[in-house]
Amino acid sequence: MLSIKNLRVSIEGKEILKGINLEVRPGEVHAIMGPNGTGKSTLASVIAGRDIFEVEEGEIIFNGKNLLEMPVEDRASEGIFLSFQYPVEIPGVSITNFMRTAVNEQRKYHGLDPMPANEFLAKMEEKKRMLDIHAKLANRSVNEGFSGGEKKKNEIFQLAMLEPTLAILDETDSGLDIDALKVVANGVNKLRRPDNAFLVITHYQRLLEYIVPDIVHVLFDGRIVRSGGKELAMELEEKGYEWIRSEA
C-alpha cells in the first residue's frame, strides 16, 4: 500500500530524514517511536505533502501512485489522512460544514456527485454514535475553543467520516488524559479493517497498550534504526531511548 524508499528530506538546508525505508501493507498497524526531534512528525508531514520540506531524494509510492508528484488535496482524496498533533482552529466554520465540504470535494475527485444531505447527516450520526462523541461538537466551529482532548477526538471523528486507506496519527496521545486516550484508541480500533492501515507516531509506549501495533519502528536521527514486533515497544519502555542511542 505504502512504499517509502531511501527518503531524504531537509528543511532550510538541514537534513532531517536521512534515508527512510518503510513498507506498509493493508490491514497493518505500524508504530513509529523515537525521542523528540528525530524526524517523526516530519515523516508524517512529508507523506501528507507539506511544502515547507525539501525532498532531496527517494520516493513515496502509495497504491501504485507517486505521491511526491501530487498536491496535498489529491493525496487526501487518494486515501491519506493525517491526524494532526496540533489541529488548527477555523473560526466560524462548523464541523458539519467542514466535513461536508471535505467529503464532497473527495467525491468530486473520484468523479462522484455530492453526497445527498440526508445521507450525509445520517453518516455523521452513525460515526458520532460509534465514537461516543457528544452531539454538540458537530455544530461548533472547527477546533475553536476545544480542549486538547476534544481536538483529538475531532480528528478521529474526521478520520471516521473520510474513511481513508492510510491514517497517520501524529502524536495523537500527547496532551490526553487516560479517559480521552481510551476514547481515541477505541475509535481507532473500531475503524481498523483488512483493507486499511495505520501509521501511529508516538513518543510513549502508553498509546500502544490500547492500539496494538503489528510492527514497531524506532526512528533515531533521521533513520529507522530498529524494527520489530509489539514487544519492541515494551523493551523500549523498559530500557529507555538511551539504549537506542548507545546502540546507534
Next chain:
Amino acid sequence: MEKDPNNILDEVTQGEYKYGFYTDIEMETAPRGLSEDTIRFISAKKNEPEWLLEFRLNAYRKWLGMTEPTWAHLHHPPINYQDIIYYAAPKKKKELASLDEVDPELIETFNKLGISLEEQKRLTGVAVDAVIDSVSVKTTFSETLEKQGIIFCSFSEAVQKVPELVKQYMGTVVPSDDNYFAALNSAVFSDGSFCYIPKGVRCPIELSTYFRINAANTGQFERTLIIGDEGSYVSYMEGCTAPMRDENQLHAAIVEIIALKDAEVKYSTVQNWYPGNKQGEGGIYNFVTKRGICKGNNSKISWTQVETGSAITWKYPSVVLMGDHSVGEFYSVAVTNNYQQADTGSKMIHLGKNTKSTIISKGISAGYSNNSYRGLVKMTKRAENARNFSQCDSLLLGDRCGAHTFPYIKTENKTSIVEHEATTSKISDDQLFYCNQRGIGTESAIGLIVNGYAREVLKQLPMEFAVEAQKLLSISLEGSVG
C-alpha cells in the same frame, strides 16, 4: 421621368412612418448632460406633481454649488457629469430563444450560485413558460400584502398613488443637500422602491425587489423610501445576487428608512455589480447614501450588507437614534479583489436616552485592492446611558492589498459607553494545509475560511439570501491566490 403619384405617396408615408417611429424611441431618452431642462423632462415624463419638480430643481441648484467629496480613501478619474444620460425609459432586453444564446461564462456563474434553470432564463431574458410567469407570482404576493394595508410598489407608482405619504417623508432622513451625491440623486432620481407598513402590522413575508417588475431597470439613480409605522415590522431585501452586468458607470442611490414608535425595519442587501476586469478597467462607481431614523421610542433599524461588487464603493448605512431606547445595527461584509476599492462603514448618531447601537464590520481584501472601514459613533448630550459596540475586523489575502480603519468617536455626555474592537488577520498556511489535507482544494478552502470569518454577519441575512451570499463570497475571491 415623372414619378407615379401613388409611389410618391407611399414613399412619403413610409418615410414619415419610419421617422415617426424613430423619434418615438428618441423621446424615451433625455438628451445627454444635466440642466434644469433635463430635470423638467424627467419630471414631465413621470407625470409628477409640481412640488416634486420643485424638490428636484431645488436639489439641482444646491448641487451646482457643491463639490465632489475627496475625504474618502478612494482614487478615480474625474467624472464628467455632462456626459451622462440621466433618463432612459426601461430598455427591453432582446428576448432570447434558449440558454444556448447566453454568454457561457454567465451560465457558469449561475450554476455556481445554484440558481435554477427557470430562474436563469428569467434573469438572462430567455422566454419563460407561463407557469412561472413572474407577473402572476407578483400578483399573488401583492394581494396578500394589500389585505394588510401594506404598500409596496415602485417609487414612481407611489408618487401617483400615495403622494401625501411620499411628500411627508421624502428627504426627511437624507436632506436633498446632505452631500454631493445625495443632491445629484435628489435632482435626477429615476425610480426605486416604496414601502409602507401600517400601524401594528407585521409584514408576513420578506419583501424583496425580487418580486417587483422592472426592478433591474430602475437605473443609475435609485431612490428607496421605507416607512415602518408604529408597532410594525418589516424585513426588506434589496438587490439581486445574480451577476447583473450593469454597464452604467456611475450609481448614486438614496435609501431612507423611517421607524416610528415600536417599529422595526430590517434592511438586507447583497451588492455584486460589475467590479471591473482583473486589470482594474471598467466597473461601477457606487456612491450611495443610506440612512434610517429611529424616530419613535423603542424603534429599531438594522442594516445588513454584503458587498462584493463595484469598482468603487462609497457607502455608509447609518442610523439616527432619536427615540429613547431605540436600537441601531450595522452588519457588513465587504470583499475587494483585484483593483477594487471600498470605503464603507456606518454612522450611529445617538440622540435619545438609553439608545443602543452595534457595528460589526468584516473587510476582506485580496489582490491589489483597498478596503477601508470608516465609521462615526456620536453620543450627544441628551443621549444618557447610550451604548455602542463596534467591531471592525480585516482579513488580508496576499500582501499587495490594503486594509484601513478610520473610526471616529464623539461623546458629549458622561454616562454613555462606547466600545471599539479591531483586528487584522491573514489566512494562515496552517489553516490551508489543514483543509488541503482533508481533500479540500486551496480555492474552496479560502471560500470556506472566508465564509466562516463572515459568519457573524451572514447569519443576519434572511435564509435564502444567506445561501447565495455565501457562494458569492467564494466566487468573488476566485483566483485571488496563486
